[in-house]
Amino acid sequence: MTNDRNIRILLVDDEPHILQFLEMGLVEEGYTIKTAPDGMTAVNMAVKFQPHVVVLDIMMPGMDGFETCRLLKKRGTDMAVIMLTAKDEIEDRVKGLKLGADDYLIKPFSFEELLARIEARLRNQFPSLFGEVALGPFRMDDRRREILYRDRVLELSPTEYDLLKYLIINHGIVLSKSKILDVVWGYDFGGEENIVEVYVRSLREKLNDKDHRLIRTLRGAGYRIDLP
Incomplete structure (x- = not known):
């Protein structure tokens, strides 16, 4: 920086x-x-x-x-x-x-x-400080609410966008389900933590991450994206 x-x-x-x-x-x-x-x-x-x-x-x-x-x-x-x-x-x-x-x-x-x-x-x-942000194979444009993976635009729902963006910008950090719920869904969300699993599964399908090598699951701890 x-x-x-x-x-x-x-x-x-x-x-x-x-x-x-x-x-x-x-x-x-x-x-x-x-x-x-x-x-x-x-x-x-x-x-x-x-x-x-x-x-x-x-x-x-x-x-x-x-x-x-x-x-x-x-x-x-x-x-x-x-x-x-x-x-x-x-x-x-x-x-x-x-x-x-x-x-x-x-x-x-x-x-x-x-x-x-x-x-x-x-x-x-403060996305205006950065414009389009490139991290590993991802490019994020917050003004367009658009994420590209290996130059391919991902078709994401608003919640999928927020979740994937949160995982990407915190790459290398293990994020628990409760932390993800607080940030992406809001502290007053009244649903179950399993909703995070549902959305992570959907993201993996859209990223063709069948082996979970991109979005990693750390059993009992949460999720982590590792970027080159």
């Missing part, structure tokens, strides 16, 4: 060593970075900085990440918010999504995974 697009990321955490570590890594990747040690500072800073992505810790003294997320989204709904939580609890995840969070990571996490999440949110929410 280069800085020619001036992609801005705001890091919010009350632990200085985490802020320093993430800032160093993301600056090295070419992003423009600002840091905030608490929620109120982040909200005020965001007005002028106008970040594309906010990486936001939940557990902070004073104003916690949930309230910070609510205020950030109230002032700028276009920004993507990735919440960091030390607890893998459904209640925290649902609460964050209801307040407008776009993604979440559970501590401890690798820098590579955070970087992949950031790039996924940018491609998903």
Whole structure:
């Protein structure tokens, strides 16, 4: 990733060593970075900085990440918010999504995974920064809601498009059924997790992926696309 697009990321955490570590890594990747040690500072800073992505810790003294997320989204709904939580609890995840969070990571996490999440949110929410995105054998044009596989246009339903796009932009990352449901169907979806299997099966047919070498199933964990 280069800085020619001036992609801005705001890091919010009350632990200085985490802020320093993430800032160093993301600056090295070419992003423009600002840091905030608490929620109120982040909200005020965001007005002028106008970040594309906010990486936001939940557990902070004073104003916690949930309230910070609510205020950030109230002032700028276009920004993507990735919440960091030390607890893998459904209640925290649902609460964050209801307040407008776009993604979440559970501590401890690798820098590579955070970087992949950031790039996924940018491609998903700011496609104009990229135009047509080429990843491996896929080409995605979000403006046309069109995905080409080996230069062949795939005939996809709206949900199939959203699901395949989510798998592609998160390539190399294992995505659980519950995570896929949260993002593609929405946190308030009342159906069964098996709906994900149905749509993955349909995508495999359209991709001629009979051996499941493109969309891989990791038993008990979820799905993953590996791209060259």
